[in-house]
Amino acid sequence: MNWEQDLAGEKPELEQALRHFKASVDAWSDAAYHQPRTAAKSAVRHSWRMATGWALGCLLAVGSLAGAGHEIYHRQELAKIAAEKAAQKAAEERAAAARVSAQPASVQPEKKTPAATTRKASSTQDSAQSQDEDLLATVDNDVSRGVPAAMEPLAALMDDGGAQ
Amino acid sequence: MRRRGASTKVMAAGTAVKPMTVEAAEEIAAQEFARIVETHRPQIFRFLLASLRDMDLAETLTQECFLKAHRNWSRFRGDSSAMTWLMRIAINLQKDYWRNRRIQFWRQTRTNAVDLDEASEWLPNGERNAEQQMLAREQVAQVWQAVKGLSERQRTVFLLRYVEERELSEIAAATGLSEGTVKAHLSRALGRVRTELRGTR
Numbered sequence: 094m095n096w097e098q099d100l101a102g103e104k105p106e107l108e109q110a111l112r113h114f115k116a117s118v119d120a121w122s123d124a125a126y127h128q129p130r131t132a133a134k135s136a137v138r139h140s141w142r143m144a145t146g147w148a149l150g151c152l153l154a155v156g157s158l159a160g161a162g163h164e165i166y167h168r169q170e171l172a173k174i175a176a177e178k179a180a181q182k183a184a185e186e187r188a189a190a191a192r193v194s195a196q197p198a199s200v201q202p203e204k205k206t207p208a209a210t211t212r213k214a215s216s217t218q219d220s221a222q223s224q225d226e227d228l229l230a231t232v233d234n235d236v237s238r239g240v241p242a243a244m245e246p247l248a249a250l251m252d253d254g255g256a257q
Numbered sequence: 258m259r260r261r262g263a264s265t266k267v268m269a270a271g272t273a274v275k276p277m278t279v280e281a282a283e284e285i286a287a288q289e290f291a292r293i294v295e296t297h298r299p300q301i302f303r304f305l306l307a308s309l310r311d312m313d314l315a316e317t318l319t320q321e322c323f324l325k326a327h328r329n330w331s332r333f334r335g336d337s338s339a340m341t342w343l344m345r346i347a348i349n350l351q352k353d354y355w356r357n358r359r360i361q362f363w364r365q366t367r368t369n370a371v372d373l374d375e376a377s378e379w380l381p382n383g384e385r386n387a388e389q390q391m392l393a394r395e396q397v398a399q400v401w402q403a404v405k406g407l408s409e410r411q412r413t414v415f416l417l418r419y420v421e422e423r424e425l426s427e428i429a430a431a432t433g434l435s436e437g438t439v440k441a442h443l444s445r446a447l448g449r450v451r452t453e454l455r456g457t458r
Binding site: 106107109110111113114115116117118119120121122123124125126128 | 299302303306307312315379380393396397399400401419420422447450451454
């Protein structure tokens with residue numbers, strides 16, 4: 094489409110519309126241009142308010158996300174610790190069960206009655222006590238033997254006396 | 258011709274001419290710029306108002322336009338008229354504005370742009386009767402409707418031609434387009450206006 098032809102062929106209605114349009118824009122612009130304006134300050138305040146709102150919003154969002162993340166991490170840690178404890182306990186139980194099953198069948202109690210349990214407990218206590226006494230005697234013996242060289246004859250006499 | 262320096266120069270005719278000091282040159286440049294602002298400010302404001310349909314924004318961009326022009330005034334070589342140069346700055350500012358609006362589409366920006374009906378209400382008080390006034394208002398509304406449907410470049414070219422009444426060469430210089438492209442844009446814009454005028458008849 095040729096622009097020159099376009100303009101030449103313009104109808105009076107189009108020309109009139111364009112003339113009116115220009116007059117309208119001129120009138121509007123004149124009125125707006127001479128109108129006192131106090132928008133600059135409010136615009137600045139508005140932008141500050143908006144910026145503050147955005148900043149606070151972002152802070153809140155980041156805080157929420159960080160809190161949620163920390164909570165999830167904390168829970169995972171607790172679950173891990175609980176699982177480790179459970180696994181440890183299970184392993185201990187397994188080891189105890191293995192120890193019990195490894196003992197000879199004769200030693201194993203046939204029936205676990207309260208009386209038998211009491212008897213077993215007292216015998217275990219007795220044996221532990223006798224083991225302790227043996228150990229202490231050995232230690233005393235060792236300590237008494239470890240005397241300085243100058244006291245050696247006296248120690249020999251005491252041994253002899255004890256033997257007699 | 259401006260010269261900077263403190264020495265005097267004796268002209269051929271024998272008259273001694275005091276060369277201009279830097280301060281005096283700056284003073285003259287400032288006066289010249291102030292005159293340009295006074296002359297062209299309403300035109301730049303009108304173009305931006307018609308492009309954006311927002312008084313506050315048009316005012317802000319007009320101020321920015323002259324601020325930019327003031328900063329670069331020393332670089333203005335006068336290849337084109339001051340008006341063309343200023344118009345070019347205004348067009349670039351407007352482009353930047355639309356680009357930013359497109360980028361920040363997610364942001365709820367408050368716009369003061371008036372709607373087309375309000376823009377169409379403005380008519381000069383002539384000696385026309387009520388019927389002619391109504392017809393004129395209707396035509397203005399139709400042209401605004403057509404302008405709304407134009408692309409950014411078409412709208413700029415259309416407003417420069419039919420509101421600012423610039424020559425094609427000036428429009429080409431201000432927009433950085435070739436004259437052929439300007440004609441093509443004008444032709445399409447006029448076609449749109451014609452269709453709008455026909456469509457509502």
